Amino acid sequence: MSTYDVELKDIVKVFESGGARVRAVDRVSVEIEDGEFFALLGPSGCGKTTTLRLIAGFEQPTSGHILIRGRAMEGIPAYHRPVNTVFQDYALFPHLTVEQNIMFGLQMEGVDKKEARKRALEALEQVRLPGVGERMPHHLSGGQQQRVALARALVKQPAVLLLDEPLGALDLKLRKNMQFELKALQRDVGITFIYVTHDQEEAITMADRIAVMNEGLMLQVGTPKEIYEHPQTHFVADFIGETNFIPGALLQRGGDGFGQVKLADGTVIRAQLSHALDSAAKAVTVAVRPERIGIAAPSDRPAQEIDGLTALDAVLAGSQYIGTDTRYTLALGDEIELVARLQNVNNIDSAAFQAGQRVKVYWDESSTTVLDQ
Numbered sequence: 001m002s003t004y005d006v007e008l009k010d011i012v013k014v015f016e017s018g019g020a021r022v023r024a025v026d027r028v029s030v031e032i033e034d035g036e037f038f039a040l041l042g043p044s045g046c047g048k049t050t051t052l053r054l055i056a057g058f059e060q061p062t063s064g065h066i067l068i069r070g071r072a073m074e075g076i077p078a079y080h081r082p083v084n085t086v087f088q089d090y091a092l093f094p095h096l097t098v099e100q101n102i103m104f105g106l107q108m109e110g111v112d113k114k115e116a117r118k119r120a121l122e123a124l125e126q127v128r129l130p131g132v133g134e135r136m137p138h139h140l141s142g143g144q145q146q147r148v149a150l151a152r153a154l155v156k157q158p159a160v161l162l163l164d165e166p167l168g169a170l171d172l173k174l175r176k177n178m179q180f181e182l183k184a185l186q187r188d189v190g191i192t193f194i195y196v197t198h199d200q201e202e203a204i205t206m207a208d209r210i211a212v213m214n215e216g217l218m219l220q221v222g223t224p225k226e227i228y229e230h231p232q233t234h235f236v237a238d239f240i241g242e243t244n245f246i247p248g249a250l251l252q253r254g255g256d257g258f259g260q261v262k263l264a265d266g267t268v269i270r271a272q273l274s275h276a277l278d279s280a281a282k283a284v285t286v287a288v289r290p291e292r293i294g295i296a297a298p299s300d301r302p303a304q305e306i307d308g309l310t311a312l313d314a315v316l317a318g319s320q321y322i323g324t325d326t327r328y329t330l331a332l333g334d335e336i337e338l339v340a341r342l343q344n345v346n347n348i349d350s351a352a353f354q355a356g357q358r359v360k361v362y363w364d365e366s367s368t369t370v371l372d373q
C-alpha cells in the first residue's frame with residue numbers, strides 16, 4: 001500500500017494539433033503526500049493545467065502511470081476518481097441558488113436532499129459564508145463566488161482537491177486575503193491540495209512544496225526555501241526572485257560539493273555546485289541573490305579574512321532607493337555587473353556609499369550556486 005496520496009510515474013502527454021506535436025507534459029515523476037499543499041508553478045504554456053487534467057481524468061496520459069491513494073487510475077473515469085477540481089472561472093450554475101449549487105454534486109451521487117442540504121450548510125460555514133445559501137451567484141462578489149466554488153468542491157469530501165489558478169480573477173487585495181484564508185482552510189480540513197499558479201509569491205507563501213515547470217518538464221521540486229535559496233538550474237533561479245548570474249570557468253570540483261570558479265576578471269572564487277550541474281561542465285554560471293551580497297569600505301579588513309567568505313574589489317556604479325531597501329549596482333572589472341540589495345534598517349545609512357566609490361563586495365560561499373551556463 002502506498003503512503004502517497006498522488007503519484008505520477010514518468011508521465012508524458014503529447015497533443016497532436018494541426019500536424020504539430022506538443023509535449024505538454026514530459027516525463028514527470030513526483031510523489032505528493034497526504035495533506036500536502038503542493039504548488040505547480042511555471043510560465044504560461046508549461047503544462048500546469050494539463051498535469052491537473054491528467055490527475056482529474058479529463059485527459060489520458062500518452063504514457064506513464066497515475067496512482068491516487070495507491071490505486072492505479074488507468075480506465076477510471078473522472079467522476080469515479082477521489083478528486084475534485086476548482087477552476088479559475090468558478091463555473092457556478094447561474095440559475096441555481098448558492099445552496100443548490102453546492103448540493104448539486106451530492107444529489108447527482110444519490111445523497112438525499114435533507115442530508116445534502118445539511119452538508120451544503122456546513123460547507124458554507126467552512127468557507128466562512130454562512131447565511132448566503134438562498135442567494136443567487138451573481139448577487140455575490142468575486143471573492144464570495146470563489147468561496148462558493150470551493151464549498152461546492154469540499155462538500156464532496158475529495159481526497160485531493162485540484163485548484164487551477166483559483167484566485168486569478170480577483171483583485172490584488174482580495175487575492176492576498178484569500179491566499180491566507182485558503183491556506184488556513186486547507187490546514188483545517190487536511191485535504192491534499194494541488195494548486196496551479198504562475199505567481200511565484202503565491203506559491204512561496206502558501207505551499208509546503210513547489211514544483212517548478214518549464215516546457216513540460218518538472219525542473220525542481222522542493223520546499224519554498226529550497227527552491228528560493230538553492231535553485232538547481234538557470235531557469236529556476238531566474239524564474240523565482242531576482243538573481244545575479246556571473247559567468248565563469250569551472251577549474252576544479254571539490255569532494256565537499258564546492259568548486260573553484262574563475263571569473264571573467266581573472267579572480268578565482270569558491271562556490272557551491274548545483275546537484276543538476278552537468279558532470280562535464282566547464283563554462284558555468286555562478287548565481288547569487290542580491291540580498292546575500294554585502295558592501296563594505298575597501299579598508300574594511302574583516303570582510304576579506306573571514307573563513308568561508310568571498311570578498312572582491314568593485315566600484316559602486318549606482319544606487320536606487322526603494323523604501324525598505326536600497327538597490328546597488330556594482331561593477332567587478334569591466335565585464336561583470338552585480339546587483340546588491342541592502343535593507344534600510346535603523347542604524348544603516350543607505351547614503352553611506354556613493355556612486356564611483358571603490359568598495360568591497362562580499363558574500364558567504366554557501367549563498368552561491370554554480371549552474372550550467
Ligand SMILES: Nc1ncnc2c1ncn2[C@@H]1O[C@H](COP(=O)(O)OP(=O)(O)OP(=O)(O)O)[C@@H](O)[C@H]1O
Pocket residue numbers: 015016017022023024042043044045046047048049050051198
Ligand atoms: N487540447 C490541446 N490540444 C493541443 N495542445 C494543447 C491542448 N491543451 C494544451 N495544449 C498545449 O500544451 C501546452 C501546455 O498547456 P497547459 O494548458 O497545460 O499550460 P499551462 O501551464 O496551464 O499554461 P497557462 O499558465 O497559460 O494556463 C501548451 O503548449 C498548449 O498549447
Ligand SMILES: [Mg+2]
Pocket residue numbers: 048049050
Ligand atoms: Mg493553465
